[in-house]
Amino acid sequence: MSLCVGTALAVMRLSRFWFLRIPAKFYVETVRNIPGLFWLLFFYFVFPELLPFGLREKLHGYAYYSVIAGILGLSLDNSAYVSDIVRTGLMAVPRGHVEAAVSTGLNRFQQFRYIILPEAFRIILPPLGTRMIHNFKNTSLCMVITAPELTWATQQVESITFRGLEVTFMATVFYLFVAFTAARIIIRYEKVLKIDVASVRRAGT
Amino acid sequence: MNLFEQFANWKFYILGAYPNGPLGGLFLNVSLAIVSIIIGLIIGIFFGLGRASCRRYIKYPSVLYIENIRSTPLLMIVFWFYFFLPVLGFHLPLFWSAVIPLSIYAGAYQAEIVRAGFLAVPRGQMDAALSTGMSRWQALLFVVMPQAFKMMVPSFVSFFNSQFKNTSVVYIIGIVELTQAGIIVSQRQPDRIYAAYICMALGFWIVCYTMSHFAQRLERKLGILDYESYKPEICREDLLLIPIPKAVKKVLISHK
Numbered sequence: 533m534s535l536c537v538g539t540a541l542a543v544m545r546l547s548r549f550w551f552l553r554i555p556a557k558f559y560v561e562t563v564r565n566i567p568g569l570f571w572l573l574f575f576y577f578v579f580p581e582l583l584p585f586g587l588r589e590k591l592h593g594y595a596y597y598s599v600i601a602g603i604l605g606l607s608l609d610n611s612a613y614v615s616d617i618v619r620t621g622l623m624a625v626p627r628g629h630v631e632a633a634v635s636t637g638l639n640r641f642q643q644f645r646y647i648i649l650p651e652a653f654r655i656i657l658p659p660l661g662t663r664m665i666h667n668f669k670n671t672s673l674c675m676v677i678t679a680p681e682l683t684w685a686t687q688q689v690e691s692i693t694f695r696g697l698e699v700t701f702m703a704t705v706f707y708l709f710v711a712f713t714a715a716r717i718i719i720r721y722e723k724v725l726k727i728d729v730a731s732v733r734r735a736g737t
Numbered sequence: 738m739n740l741f742e743q744f745a746n747w748k749f750y751i752l753g754a755y756p757n758g759p760l761g762g763l764f765l766n767v768s769l770a771i772v773s774i775i776i777g778l779i780i781g782i783f784f785g786l787g788r789a790s791c792r793r794y795i796k797y798p799s800v801l802y803i804e805n806i807r808s809t810p811l812l813m814i815v816f817w818f819y820f821f822l823p824v825l826g827f828h829l830p831l832f833w834s835a836v837i838p839l840s841i842y843a844g845a846y847q848a849e850i851v852r853a854g855f856l857a858v859p860r861g862q863m864d865a866a867l868s869t870g871m872s873r874w875q876a877l878l879f880v881v882m883p884q885a886f887k888m889m890v891p892s893f894v895s896f897f898n899s900q901f902k903n904t905s906v907v908y909i910i911g912i913v914e915l916t917q918a919g920i921i922v923s924q925r926q927p928d929r930i931y932a933a934y935i936c937m938a939l940g941f942w943i944v945c946y947t948m949s950h951f952a953q954r955l956e957r958k959l960g961i962l963d964y965e966s967y968k969p970e971i972c973r974e975d976l977l978l979i980p981i982p983k984a985v986k987k988v989l990i991s992h993k
Binding site for chain 2: 561574578581669671675686690700708715
């Protein structure tokens with residue numbers, strides 16, 4: 533979700549129209565400068581209050597609203613970072629490639645779909661992967677809005693069994709396992725998809 | 738609904754219950770971030786240089802620390818220190834039980850910054866310093882370190898930003914910092930819920946925004962890192978102040 537929003541925002545920010553550029557900049561600056569925890573709390577406690585009464589009652593009745601609020605909050609937080617990463621990737625695509633795409637007769641959408649975005653995503657894969665792992669770690673914050681995830685489950689088990697040490701140890705091991713595996717996979721793909729950015733840039737200029 | 742009344746307790750967000758109670762609010766966030774970054778810097782220099790070493794018995798413990806901390810959520814580290822130090826018989830004041838996990842977390846990230854900064858200093862600088870008759874300690878202190886720190890400054894400022902945002906996490910152990918202050922107000926006075934959340938957002942936003950602009954300006958001013966020629970080495974032995982054992986020296990020389 534944040535990947536889509538982030539990419540859209542990045543394209544908006546590089547647009548030549550100010551009415552696209554400025555809202556995107558505003559969004560990114562606002563979201564990036566406020567912690568993710570705030571957005572989680574905001575979506576859980578304040579967002580339903582802003583909705584009309586009938587809808588609010590429905591949301592309060594819905595058992596998994598905490599999960600939805602968690603998803604919304606995290607993707608809002610993440611999308612701003614992703615958009616910045618994607619923006620640097622788009623800027624790193626050499627101008628010559630875009631011009632080549634134009635000269636082969638691709639239209640604006642096709643340029644993005646077939647030339648610019650694939651290249652940009654190959655360049656930004658390492659920071660994007662880091663961001664994804666970071667986001668995975670941030671999911672532990674969903675505990676504060678009682679979304680039933682690993683940290684929350686840990687606290688529940690601890691409050692029943694009073695075996696905090698063992699439980700927290702297990703939770704840490706789970707987190708480590710997932711993060712390490714993700715990191716390995718990303719490093720592998722990096723090697724497969726690696727572009728020598730410096731050489732690309734030299735060729736571009 | 739009076740607008741001024743909504744924001745009447747703005748002091749609570751900035752200072753917490755300060756004159757009548759412990760310091761809190763935004764001020765606490767900032768001080769948590771600063772203290773944890775200073776302690777984290779010490780940890781970071783230690784482990785960062787350790788990771789830059791070519792010797793396995795120095796390198797692997799630091800890699801273990803850095804990678805483990807970096808792939809654990811901060812919340813988990815906070816829990817470890819808050820709930821399980823008392824089990825082992827240690828009792829810390831609340832402030833320190835927030836600072837210690839934060840600085841351990843910061844230490845792992847700063848170790849990476851330190852390593853990148855030190856490895857980016859060209860090897861020739863160290864050799865030149867040594868050939869002028871400086872000791873290794875002097876060369877490190879007066880030649881390598883200033884250059885390395887100059888390169889690290891932008892990443893430190895942006896790291897301060899993310900660390901400052903991370904301090905919002907420790908509200909979970911009951912410290913009355915900005916997030917907790919906002920939650921307290923919004924629960925005691927439900928009619929002020931919007932004001933509370935606006936104050937929270939504004940507090941974080943102002944600090945982070947100024948810092949990130951400061952960082953941008955600093956980067957432009959210092960703009961020294963030439964990314965094209967930036968090819969850091971994997972490990973450097975000369976950065977460590979620990980004397981190199983003879984056995985290791987032999988191996989290093991034979992490699993050359």
